[in-house]
Amino acid sequence: MNSLIVLPILLPLLVGAACVVAWRYVAAQRILTLAGSIVYLAVSVVLLERVASEGIQAVQKGDWIAPFGITLVADMFSAAMVATTGVVTLVIVVYSLGSMDRPREAWGYYPLFNILIMGVSGAFLTGDIFNLFVWFEVLLISSFVLLALGGERAQLEGAIKYVTLNLVASAFFLAAVGILYAMAGSLNMADLSQRLGSAADPGLVTTLAVLFLVAFGIKGAIFPLFFWLPASYHTPPVAVSAIFGGLLTKVGVYALIRVFTLLFLNNVDYTHTIILWVGAITMVTGVLGAVAQYEFRRLLSFHIVSQIGYMVMGLGFFTPLAMAGTVFFIVHNIFVKTNLFLVSGVSHRIHGTYDLKKLGGLYRAHPWVGMLFLLSALSLAGVPPLSGFFGKLVLVKAGLGIEQFVVVAAALGVSLLTLFSMTKIWAEAFWKPLPEGTETHAPGAGMGPMLGGIVTLAVLAVVMGVAAGPLFVLAQQAGEQLTNPAPYIEAVLRVRGGS
Amino acid sequence: MNSLILRTASRFLLILLFQFSIFLLLRGHNDPGGGFVGGLVLAAALTLYAIAYDVRSMRRFLPCRAQTIIAWGLLAAAVSGVFSMFKGQPFMTGQWTHVYIFGVDLHLGTPLLFDIGVYLTVVGVVLIVIISLAEEVEEDD
Numbered sequence: 068m069n070s071l072i073v074l075p076i077l078l079p080l081l082v083g084a085a086c087v088v089a090w091r092y093v094a095a096q097r098i099l100t101l102a103g104s105i106v107y108l109a110v111s112v113v114l115l116e117r118v119a120s121e122g123i124q125a126v127q128k129g130d131w132i133a134p135f136g137i138t139l140v141a142d143m144f145s146a147a148m149v150a151t152t153g154v155v156t157l158v159i160v161v162y163s164l165g166s167m168d169r170p171r172e173a174w175g176y177y178p179l180f181n182i183l184i185m186g187v188s189g190a191f192l193t194g195d196i197f198n199l200f201v202w203f204e205v206l207l208i209s210s211f212v213l214l215a216l217g218g219e220r221a222q223l224e225g226a227i228k229y230v231t232l233n234l235v236a237s238a239f240f241l242a243a244v245g246i247l248y249a250m251a252g253s254l255n256m257a258d259l260s261q262r263l264g265s266a267a268d269p270g271l272v273t274t275l276a277v278l279f280l281v282a283f284g285i286k287g288a289i290f291p292l293f294f295w296l297p298a299s300y301h302t303p304p305v306a307v308s309a310i311f312g313g314l315l316t317k318v319g320v321y322a323l324i325r326v327f328t329l330l331f332l333n334n335v336d337y338t339h340t341i342i343l344w345v346g347a348i349t350m351v352t353g354v355l356g357a358v359a360q361y362e363f364r365r366l367l368s369f370h371i372v373s374q375i376g377y378m379v380m381g382l383g384f385f386t387p388l389a390m391a392g393t394v395f396f397i398v399h400n401i402f403v404k405t406n407l408f409l410v411s412g413v414s415h416r417i418h419g420t421y422d423l424k425k426l427g428g429l430y431r432a433h434p435w436v437g438m439l440f441l442l443s444a445l446s447l448a449g450v451p452p453l454s455g456f457f458g459k460l461v462l463v464k465a466g467l468g469i470e471q472f473v474v475v476a477a478a479l480g481v482s483l484l485t486l487f488s489m490t491k492i493w494a495e496a497f498w499k500p501l502p503e504g505t506e507t508h509a510p511g512a513g514m515g516p517m518l519g520g521i522v523t524l525a526v527l528a529v530v531m532g533v534a535a536g537p538l539f540v541l542a543q544q545a546g547e548q549l550t551n552p553a554p555y556i557e558a559v560l561r562v563r564g565g566s
Numbered sequence: 567m568n569s570l571i572l573r574t575a576s577r578f579l580l581i582l583l584f585q586f587s588i589f590l591l592l593r594g595h596n597d598p599g600g601g602f603v604g605g606l607v608l609a610a611a612l613t614l615y616a617i618a619y620d621v622r623s624m625r626r627f628l629p630c631r632a633q634t635i636i637a638w639g640l641l642a643a644a645v646s647g648v649f650s651m652f653k654g655q656p657f658m659t660g661q662w663t664h665v666y667i668f669g670v671d672l673h674l675g676t677p678l679l680f681d682i683g684v685y686l687t688v689v690g691v692v693l694i695v696i697i698s699l700a701e702e703v704e705e706d707d
Binding site for chain 1: 637640647
């Protein structure tokens with residue numbers, strides 16, 4: 068019964084198309100999307116359980132045997148990412164029900180959202196490098212529209228930067244896939260993994276690797292290609308910001324990790340050393356950029372870049388422990404980062420601004436919102452016993468294990484600066500008295516669903532910390548699969564269709 | 567465009583091209599053709615009609631909004647892949663059946679449904695582009 072792998076892609080497509088059919092009936096679109104995301108979450112959890120107990124799952128679309136057909140593969144890493152997507156999707160949908168404005172809902176917010184999730188799931192599950200490109204396009208095109216939907220001035224300015232840079236990245240990606248196909252004669256990643264291992268021209272393979280690094284580096288926002296991210300992520304409505312900030316950049320990181328753990332292992336000393344140092348510089352520049360910011364969401368956007376640095380650093384270490392830490396850290400970061408954006412939406416709902424200097428007194432007026440923010444913020448900074456602590460602990464341990472002391476020191480320093488940034492938000496928005504002249508609105512009817520979403524993610528940040536042991540067993544499984552491609556290759560190339 | 571010749575011709579051409587697009591759609595699985603080309607031909611025919619008359623009169627031929635046509639197309643294509651899953655085969659494995667109508671043996675299968683989905687989607691997409699562009703121009707006039 069391998070049809071399970073198809074469902075995370077198929078479900079959002081069906082729901083998205085049904086939402087377009089029900090274009091004039093926004094209430095129906097809301098119900099469809101909510102129901103769809105609940106089923107999606109259930110399916111993704113079952114898939115995760117299946118992969119954890121039975122190993123890597125693969126299915127050939129249309130029963131065309133690999134490497135000729137398109138394979139969908141769910142290893143532990145993919146399954147974990149899909150399950151995380153399931154959680155975040157449901158939370159964002161609930162949050163949107165309370166916070167999205169009528170015009171955007173009427174102009175196709177829900178169909179676009181579903182197609183975006185389809186693209187994300189497709190990218191996580193595909194085992195074919197060209198298919199990966201297609202899924203990237205699916206999610207990018209819907210994200211372009213989501214970013215610009217509403218047509219506010221700032222949105223359009225952000226969208227232009229976002230679209231331009233991502234199209235450049237797509238061009239790099241496509242060119243790299245083309246060269247790869249010309250060189251190896253296959254697009255199936257498992258097949259490629261075998262062929263590239265014995266490639267006639269190792270120099271060309273390394274060149275290609277760097278081309279992929281640039282393509283996914285732009286999409287994943289690593290140094291020095293990240294500047295589009297803080298320029299655009301703070302412009303759309305907060306539910307969209309949250310899904311972009313939480314999930315979309317991680318798709319770039321996912322692709323980077325997939326390609327550099329499966330395909331480009333010829334010259335690990337060269338490529339993964341570049342990745343390691345790029346990761347370190349990304350961490351530092353991201354966090355330093357954040358220090359100067361006084362716009363809630365812009366500040367968070369710079370922190371996205373900084374956290375991406377940690378993930379890329381984990382890939383640079385490239386040991387089973389480091390990869391396990393990376394997977395754990397990515398999942399943690401998706402939850403926490405999404406939640407911080409969602410909290411910024413609440414402050415905007417109450418005071419009508421994202422400017423930290425104009426905000427204030429939120430803790431006095433809404434102590435619960437303050438506590439929820441604090442949980443996520445401390446988790447992001449890596450304070451025990453919250454989820455971020457364990458992610459960072461494992462990464463640091465892995466780094467010390469292979470004696471990368473400079474990078475580890477940078478990671479720890481960045482943690483401290485992250486804490487400083489989060490304290491700044493806390494002091495400005497929550498602690499200091501509300502400045503004169505800032506308006507205060509009644510929270511209104513949508514507050515219930517908004518807080519519901521935030522509470523869920525905050526609880527998850529705590530649970531991932533408290534239950535870090537059992538969850539880390541799964542992450543270790545992912546880490547082992549990522550550092551040893553043989554089972555992945557076997558799962559893909561051995562699988563036969565039919566039943 | 568105000569041309570009597572074009573207007574008269576486009577009415578006949580619309581019907582002919584519609585038939586041709588269906589012909590392309592149906593022969594697509596085994597011969598050159600298919601949903602994509604068929605959809606383009608129909609969309610081109612409707613576009614020609616819109617040029618000869620105007621977009622509003624072309625819209626009379628559409629049963630619903632162009633977006634909705636795309637949505638039905640996507641649904642048809644997606645559903646065509648689901649049938650195989652009920653038989654325990656991978657997503658999108660072709661399912662075939664024979665239907666005898668009027669003594670003719672019709673070899674029908676899910677790829678045809680997929681092609682119909684593509685056909686509808688292509689028609690919808692092209693029409694959305696044409697309608698958006700043309701209405702902008704007509705508003706300017």
